[in-house]
Amino acid sequence: MGRLMGPDQQNHTDETDRVQLGKLLRSARQGAEMTQLEARNLIGKSQSTMAKIEAGTTSISRQSLQKLIAVYEPPADAIPTMWALWEKTSSPARLRQGKRIGTPVWFGEVLDKEQLAEELWSWTGERIHGLIQCESYMIDQFDGEGRGPEISPRLLQRQKRQRLFDQEGKSFVFLFSEAALDRLCAQTEHPHVVTDQLKHMAELAERDNITIRVVPYRAVAYVDSDFIILRETDGDSAYSEYLTNVHWANARELATYREAWDALLSIAASPEDTLEDLRRRCKLADRGDPDGG
Template structure:
């Protein structure tokens, strides 16, 4: 099941198209910009009760559909209260990601100079949040652990991680040896314990020109696949034609990457001197 916000947007888009209205035309009917309608349909923003009722009226929705939308929006509003609390400790882009990750059927993550959040060990998490200047690390640490439960909560999903070899060497040489060793041990544990998790390294000698970080999420039919580029303040999403560019980027990286077995050997080799 998709998140409530995305399901609301998909349902509204479906009925707008049934009414043969463009986003701009619907926007005119409800005194709203076309860009706002696009964000609502894409699940990128929430809806106040009065705004939803205005759209329901403009689309002349059947009573049962209107009731379903109002119920979903009520659930979404209660979740939003929790998210507003989390926003004090988590960047805005992060709020919806755990729900999307639990719904996905395939997640592909590329990180050029760091370790993906889903792969973080506790010590590495703590070092990252301390470096970012968090006064209270308990909540962000808990959020990250909750996010990592996705490996158990979504067993149908394939998790594919590509990391640059330099990200591993940066880990080894920039952190305390025991933290780096713990992080490498955690990644090896994920490889050995989850058939759904694949980690591959892109070697130094690979000649590939791509963005430094992005994640592609795929879903069952009915929910749009998207890619997001992660940073502290924003997470721009791309669909359709733009997604194809990232698909080609991923294919180039995957072709250059070590196979899973060789990656495991390299991770174990990098860990060995840290545990002597």
């Protein structure tokens, strides 16, 4: 299990590193007495993209950073810092290996809307939604590559997000495929994680404002891709998440999302049957866990 960082390190995320890199680039550009327009011409980007780079809301390629440093000629001690920040947030290897630690900038709107929503309806197929993941499952997921203390910011952010469950007037419905449970229970390397996660979901399912239902294999041969519907007084919103962003549904698409949700709900096992299945699987996992009961 990774050691948690101290308070002075907890806000150190990809987002803050990208913002810091943007500040250094803006300072270097101003030091070179160049405008954003001139800078964007150097790297062949639009002025709005250049503004986002300096604001830290989008990444920059190695080639573009190299060009800007060569022309800006920033102080010698700033150059290693720029490259270190770039390696932490934007290097292809980091993105490809899934090593992002902080919450991506583009996910901020999701977090904001979750706070405002009165109801959250989630379909995650073979995945277990982050809101219903236990701590050991999160650590096992984030620390799969042995990053140790680096996982702390993301772990803390997700735990903070789970406080939504304690807000008065909110309700949650989580649907996922039977495959999500099979995939979880097939993880034999860390059996305690399987047991922890099953117990955690069973405990959540007993809360008045949380419903968890599984869509069995036998119910349907094909299921829709993952999506979330957020319901609030001013109107519903819905999104689908992919590797690098989220797609927010427009008014016409929203009706399709609702139809898909109703269809899934109609074939899902009841909350009672799902809870019974979670407890059954938990007992089986306990038997296979040398540290279990």
